[in-house]
Amino acid sequence: MKKLLDQSLRPLVMYAMVVLIVSIPVYFLTINWIWENELDKHHYAIREKLEKRLTSLDLPDSSVSDMISVLDKVQPGFSFTQATAPSPDSSYTLIRFDTFMNDREQFRCLMTDIRVNGTLLRVLIETNMEEIDETILAIAAVTIFFFILLLAGFVYLNRKTSLRLWRPFYDTLASLQSFRLEGGKPAALPVSQVxxxxxxxxxxxxxxxxxxxxxxxxxxxxxxxxxxxxxxxxxxxxxxxxxxxxxxxxxxxxxxxxxxxxxxxxxxxxxxxxxxxxxxxHAQFDQQQNISVAELFHALDAHFLDRFESSRIHYAQQVSEMTLKANPMLLEILLTNLLVNALRYTPAGGSVSVRADQSKLLFANTGISPLDEHSLFRRFAQASHEHAGSGLGLAIAREICERYNWQIKYDFDCGHHHFTVIF
Incomplete structure (x- = not known):
């Protein structure tokens, strides 16, 4: 059995977890796209500045060539080659070995053209993107932390609010659980503003x-x-x-x-x-006391031994010292009805045995065929057409067991009827 509050929270928590799982790749793709877009803008800004500054210097071609050669060798992230014809710009991401970092690194690249003193140069601008992974991890970690914090707060507040809102329902339920028809009075239900x-x-x-x-x-x-x-x-x-x-x-x-x-x-x-x-x-047997089951069986033996002998039925009893708190009359009626039932359904020459311990009471008697379990404890229902009775003995036994929250059950095994009362 599951509580109502858990049932209402379960789909919300599952939905939140699905959203969290889906959001992780979305965060990665979004941040990666933003980062690449910003790097592309940065590369074009560098291109414009580089072209304007080289042109504004108004140097001879030999000096420009020397400066570009120096930049190509000492400036990280730049590569210059002379081009014969203009080509469209190209932005892409590349993973290669970086001699400066001595490791494989990820770069965002821009391949573009600039013109200096009439000379067309093909420029490769590269920016290391390894920082993007650290940025994404940091943002994802912070986002997940606050997401979990928000979810935990939502669950806590929802439970607190639900408990307060559903308090009248639980009070009504508690009142109904204590309600008994035999008491003659209706349950006092709480007043609610809902x-x-x-x-x-x-x-x-x-x-x-x-x-x-x-x-x-x-x-x-x-x-x-x-x-x-x-x-x-x-x-x-x-x-x-x-x-x-x-x-x-x-x-x-x-x-x-x-x-x-x-x-x-x-x-x-x-x-x-x-x-x-x-x-x-109608609960007219409210008086209870501690009763010795062994002594009660000893008192019943005087009434049943002659009947067992006259029916040529072997009767055996193994009852340990056990005490039950119940009404003496009801307990005597329960044992009497079960003994009468065993006597009725045992053929001549058969056997009846009674065993009792601290947790259960077992009546076993020989039989030919199993009884009808569906009608066994019903009023006026005959469990067997061969031995018709009033149809109320086992119904009374079940009513007594239900009154004390005992369990009575029947099974047929190896040619024996078994009636068990579990305390």
């Missing part, structure tokens, strides 16, 4: 009010329906008990009553489980 955040908070207030109202109605309906069903179910069950005790019924009638009695028992269990789910969701 129109968009104000509209967001107003929409969230309306949404929370509607959710709380719907939650309250659902809670009341579930509680009322469960309580109202308990009385007629108890009456029907008692009437069926009386009929089953009657001696005037024949065998088919007794079978019908037995089927009806089993159906009423199933409806009663479903009603109790629905009421239990509603209580768990």
């Amino acid at each position: 129109t968009e955040f104000t509209d967001l908070n107003q929409s969230l207030d309306r949404l929370m009010d509607a959710s709380l109202a719907s939650y309250k109605q659902q809670k009341e309906f579930t509680e009322n329906a469960s309580h109202e069903l308990q009385t007629p179910l108890a009456i029907v069950k008692s009437k069926l008990d009386l009929l089953l005790q009657s001696r005037s019924l024949d065998q088919p009638q007794m079978q019908i009553l037995e089927d009806a009695y089993q159906a009423i028992n199933r409806v009663t269990r479903i009603n109790k489980n629905l009421l239990l789910l509603a209580k768990i969701e």
Whole structure:
């Protein structure tokens, strides 16, 4: 997961880096062009001065030839040759070995004509360009430094400004994270002077009010329906008990009553489980204490050992000394439902094992085929058509695990069902 501020800064920083990389060759080409242009202007100025000064001296041809010969030998950057016909001027860049610097150097050159006392001379004017590289490097270094300084300042100011501007959003987010439907009160959202955040908070207030109202109605309906069903179910069950005790019924009638009695028992269990789910969701089991898992399993053994023996199922238990902070009733319901589930899906002659350590609790039992993982923890969904139950036992187990931020998962491996609760 990435923060919103980082997402907004990333394209800006990438764009700035692209501009910086592209600007380096542009700087080089631009400065190089400016430098060459200035050198060309300088060469033409030297040409004009040289031609005017040699002409203004009004020397005889022999003296001019001697002076040019001296300049050609002692003046760096000049070369004179006599020409028979005028040629167009030529400006170019040349890299050659310089005897004075004793190294290969880069020169900007101008090949042009001058006329002195009627004599046409071809003049080569050269200027060393090695300083251009140092100049370009210095300018580039200074430019990159200030560019990075500007970018760092922009990133810093943008983050500071964004944090201040987005502060109401983070405050709203913190309030929403602490909001719980079972609390019965909407979250207190901060007041903001920004129109968009104000509209967001107003929409969230309306949404929370509607959710709380719907939650309250659902809670009341579930509680009322469960309580109202308990009385007629108890009456029907008692009437069926009386009929089953009657001696005037024949065998088919007794079978019908037995089927009806089993159906009423199933409806009663479903009603109790629905009421239990509603209580768990409404946080009516807030009381918590440190519970020894080993002692709790020891208490449950008295209820399950006979059932395992009657089903010819081998039961093994390996529970280390571990303590969990939870509601005692909810933890007992969780372990009971997982044991009942293991008992239901284990064929006769199979085995059930329970292992527990400080980080997880593992229920393993032999099986024929894997259960339907998509509907395993859903309410009223049957994970297997061979062993139909109420469809609420594993849903209750998952609800309890979610309440304590535990993780429950299922897998089938080597002919064994594995239900694991990770603390």
